[in-house]
Amino acid sequence: MVRTIDYQVYTEMETDPQAMEEPATWKTKGVPAKPHFPVRPLYVVLAAAALFGIVIVCLFLSKSSEMAAETRLLRAEQAKVQENYNSSAIKSMEAEIEQTQSKASDMSTQMRKLQREVSRVSLQVRLLQMGGGDKSFNLHEWETKVRNETANSNWSDLSGHQYYFSSNRLSWTSARDTCTSMSSYLAVVTTEQEQDFIISKMRERSWVGLSDLEEESVWKWTTGEPVEQSFWESGEPNNEFDEDCGEIKENGKLNDIPCNLRRRFVCEKDNAGAQ
Structure with missing residues (x-):
């Protein structure tokens, strides 16, 4: 017995437009469809x-x-x-x-x-206590003699000049007047030899005869001589705090400071005056 296949059935299934447009659901039966969201x-x-x-x-x-x-x-x-x-x-x-x-x-x-x-x-x-001692002894004369000998021993010689280095500190004007009372003047530094000599003798920075008291910013020695710029410390004089008087520092350079500060001082005079 020969079986025959109904080709008409399959042909209709293949050519059915509805079947071609709609996907077969039998393959995804039981599987939920994925939701579609707008991407843009x-x-x-x-x-x-x-x-x-x-x-x-x-x-x-x-x-x-x-x-x-x-x-x-x-x-x-x-x-x-x-x-x-x-x-x-x-x-x-x-x-x-x-x-x-x-x-x-x-x-x-x-x-x-x-x-x-x-x-x-x-x-x-x-x-x-000794009953008067020597009647010819005068205490005042003895004190004066000792004081003069002590003062003379404090003077040092250099090239025909003598220099006195104080141990007490005074303002610039008081130092100037003290030098005047000893027939001298505040030291004037005009040579390197004099500069080296002074700093080798003094113990600390000291007044010298330098100021611009007569005319602001015009620095002169008390003897009237001008000041060599090379002797000034770098950046000086600057008159930072109303500085009108000059000192010599330990390195030998000059510096301007207020006149009312107290410093040691150096007096100068020639040998004839000392004698």
């Missing part, structure tokens, strides 16, 4: 978010740069203020130290005077 609006949202993020980053970087610049400016201003404050504080401390040294020097001078007075009184007492 999602891309727009992502692009807008990225753009917004870029704008935020740019603004942040811009503000960070501005803040960094302001921070550097503030630090520079702070450093400048700190430097000025330190300079003023140092100047103030130096002035206080000089005042303290001046007071200590004054006290030391007063103590020496007191000691001399005690010695004088003690000597008088001993003379009285």
